[in-house]
Amino acid sequence: MTAETDTTPANDGTPASDATPATEAGDVVVPALLRAARGTYGNAIRARLAAAGFEDLPRNGPHVLGGMVNHGVPAAQLLRELGVSKQARSQLIDTLVVRGYVQRGDDPQDRRRLVLAATERGRAAAAEVRAAVLAIDEQLAQLISPAQLEGMRAGLLALCEIRERSEAQAHEAQARTDQANPPATHAA
16 A cells, blocks of 8 residues: 555544555554545446446436445435435435436335336446446455455444444434423414
């Protein structure tokens, strides 16, 4: 790994120039490693999509299309996972529809809900997303052992669990605060 010069702070408060991967991974804190590595898949996906003529796929579009088409995850779940506002999710859906990646339909079991389905163009873009992911996975498999890869996956899953617990605790604390301090009502 090589060090990069970057003056933006890392998530742990360490300047990125001091926190980017050096020659010894053990010398670098985990947040800095995550920050430095986070673009690996995204860069490969964007390059592959652009080469295939899908450069108009909006940010977060590969996550939604890839999850829907390649893994069968419901669009609503993928959109929630983005951690963006309802307005941003709605804008993403509108953009995906207008650009021909998905189509909207009514949910036959609940007319209040919309169903999103990938179009042929959306399925083709998802195939490019999958190919880019597999290419990075192959490179990773050449650089680390299967045991190291499994350890990395376990560590990342543990970090996800910690985040989910933390978010649930924050949500519960906010609910208790809201319950203890109901909004004032004004008598007319």
